Every structure is written in C-alpha cells, then in structure tokens.
Amino acid sequence: MEGHPKEITQRLSDWARWTEEAGRISDNTTADQACEFYTRYQEDLALIKDLNLNAFRISFNWPALLQDWRNSDPSTDGQGRASRSLDPSQVEYYRTLLGALKAQGVSTFATLFHFTLPDFLAESGGWENPEVIDEFEHFARLCAEAFGDLVDFWITINEPLAYAYQSFISGLWPPGKKSEYLAAFRVIRNMLDGHARAYHAIKAVKPTALVSYTMHWRPFFPQNKWNPFDYIARYFRDYVFNHLFPAAVQTGVLAFPFPLSANPFVAAIAGKIEGLKDTCDYLAINYYTRELSKFKFEWPLDLFGERSDKAELDTNDMGWEIFPDGLFDLLVTGTLTYQRNSRGEKRPIFITENGYAATFAAELNEGDWSLEDQTRVSYLVAHLKAMHRAIAMGIDVRGYLYWSLLDNFEWSEGLRARFGLVRVTYPTQERILRESARVYGRIAKNNSVEIEPIISTRGNE
Secondary structure, three states: OOOOHHHHHHOOEHHHHHOOOOOOOOOOOOOOOOOOHHHHHHHHHHHHHHOOOOEEEEEOOHHHHEOOOOOOOOOOOOOHHHHOOEOHHHHHHHHHHHHHHHHOOOEEEEEEEOOOOEHHHHOOOHHHOOHHHHHHHHHHHHHHHHHOOOOOEEEEEEOHHHHHHHHHOOOOOOOOOOOOHHHHHHHHHHHHHHHHHHHHHHHHHOOOOEEEEEEEEOOEEEOOOOOHHHHHHHHHHHHHHHHHHHHHHHHOEEOOOOOHHHOHHHHHHOEEOOOOOOOOOOEEEEEOOOEEEEOOOOOOOOOOOEEOOOOOOOEOOOOOEOOHHHHHHHHHHHOHHHOEOOOOOEOOEEEEEOOOOEEOOOOOOOOOOOOOOHHHHHHHHHHHHHHHHHHHOOOOEEEEOOOOOEOOOOHHHOOOEEOOOEEEEOOOOEEEEOHHHHHHHHHHHHOOOOOOOOOOOOOOO
C-alpha cells in the first residue's frame, strides 16, 4: 500500500472503506499511512540504487488513477466506460516514478489489479459482475497508452486464486463472503476473461509488450500421509488453487475436476473463454510456503477440507512453514506444463514474490528491534539456492523479486506483518536497512550467493 492521498481522502476503493469497519484488520490499523511510498518514493529509489537492485515491482492504483467518476453518471450518458479517462495528475506521478526507475537502469513489473477495486465497481458486485470485465479491459488500454513506453513487464491480475479464496471463502477480504464456492468460481471465470481482454488490449497498443499474470503457488501435503481422506483434500486444494487458472490460460478452457464438474451450476461456469489461450508471455511465480491439508468429516461434504493448524517445519511469525525445497519442486516439476506455450515455445520464468514475515506492532518507534533478522537472511539465501539448483537443471528462470523492499500494509494482517528488507518505523516513517537488506545488496552486486543458510531445507513429509 502506497498511502495514496487521493484514495485515502475520498475513500475511492473497497479496501479504503473496508479498513474503516471495526474488526476487519487483525491489528486494527489502516492503509491510510502505510509506508507513504507515494510521497517518499524518491527516498526509496535511492535505497533501490544503494542495494544494487535492477528490477522493481509496482501496482497501478486503479481507483486513484481514474478521473473523477463520482461527479458524473456514465451509465446514463450513452458512453459508459468509454467516457472514463485517467487523472492527468496521477498519470504524471506514475510517469515520473517509472521514468526515474528507467533512468536508474531498473526494469519495471507493473500490475493492473492488486486486490483493490474502485468502489463503484465493488458496489455493483465487483468481479462477480461480468461488467467488471469491460471496465478492466478499458483500464488496461488506458494504462498501456499512458505508460507503455515505460513498463517492461505487465501483470494483469495478481494472485487471482488468493483473491477469490480470501474474498469469497474465508471472508477476510472485501466483500467478506464466506464459503460461497459458486461465487468464487464465477469470480475466477470473470478474472480469466478479464485477463484475456486486458492482455489483448495492451498488445493492441504495444504489440511487443510482455504480459502475464501472477500465481501464488503453494505446495499442498496431506496432514496425515496415512489418511486417504487427507489426500482427497490435498488433491482438490492443489488442483483449484494452483492449476485451475494457469491450465485455463494454457488451453483456453476453464475445466473443473470431477465430481465438481458434474454439478450443473459449476458446469455452467466452466467452458471455453474467447481469446484466453496462450495469453501468457512469461511465467510469474509468487512463492512463500507450503500447506498441510486435512479432510473435514462434516455435512454438507466439503471436498476441499481445510488448512491444518499443525506445522512440521519451522515457521515465520504468521505460521507459514519455511520450505525452500517447495520452490525448487514447483520450478522443476509443478509448473513444467506451463513453461511452454501451446506451440512448444519456452516461456521465461520470474519469481515475482518470495519473502519472510516477522510481526512487530505498528506503534514501535525507537530501538534496534527487528534489524538483526538472521532468520530472514537464512530464508532468503535458502530460496535463492533452491532457485539456482533449478536453473542448473535447465529451468529458464530470468529473475527474482523479493517481497518486499519496505514494510507495508499487508491486507487483513495490517501493518504488523513485516516482510521488508528495510524497516519502516511507522510513527516517523524512518527507513532503516535490516541485515537482510545488506546481505541481499551484496548478493545483487556480486550476482552470487555465498552465505550458507542456517535452516533445514527439508523436513518430514
């Protein structure tokens, strides 16, 4: 979260409104301030340079980038979304930011949808409503026209399955619906359609653009390897969370596993999506952890079971197991089907997120808390080594982006989940390099990893 003043003061997004509701954010913080990247980005660009980084990922703020749509009603003027345009002042901000990154020799990954909807779309059903597809296509075209000369890699949608799960199954994100599987499946279909339409909109403006989407890949294991029912839960969680979206992009057809496919309501959601096949120029992978799955012996029957609350490996402060071998495995086997398009041409791979979270209260100020973060260093090095092992086996990994440069607002976890290489002291907004930042800076400078990780890379399975 960038602490965008326009979004904050006008409450333009579903998330800006969501954080105002009591109990929605675990530490009762909001994104109103966050890390104030919007006003402090020049300071953060200097950090990028000092750390020898040559790639950086940003997200375009869809609600804030649109011209003021609250003072007009495009649904009644006969023009609809065609009357929408981008706010010139916000275009200037993003062009200045992207231009400064380019001047530093930094490649940019720019995301169009990173979980935040303009509130007029959220109020009309968000991604459940097919009308959002037209709006998203139009927004993608506007961004391509405004920033196409400055963006190196386009990402249409960030972690579509994580969004569908958190918003319609767990209820932790807006609109806060719980266990509404059919709604989640409709959202996935609309996101696939939206991705395809955005892909072609960007290509129409800039044919040489490199466009993809990101997937949050998470290996699933049965909680009890001797329990066949836990394997059932593991199978369905893995298929839907990891493979449903990329398999549809690969084939152009959204296909659900049996017996879900036999449900007439699910079958009505499945099927071919026009223009979707092969809309992926590179493979963008977000990877953090693995998950143990267990079956629930309850009625009505839920094939997806649930996430186990047990852990077999060391965890971060959010309870996520540290499992670098999972990154290696998904690079050499788990994503192999998607590493070539339907014509057999290889897709380059980029790790677009990978990181470690420790938790510290947002109000902490003075002191050296969290600066000696050896566990994060070990996590980082172990995952880089896992990636290097995959490269040595012929996997075409072209780049790695750590999540994240700065501490920031982490959705329902609020400000307490600290992923940053750089500590942000929120009361003062002071930036201080953690030990992990210094280590990563040396790795980036030398393009090599020489520090031995101090954590086990494989536990009992």
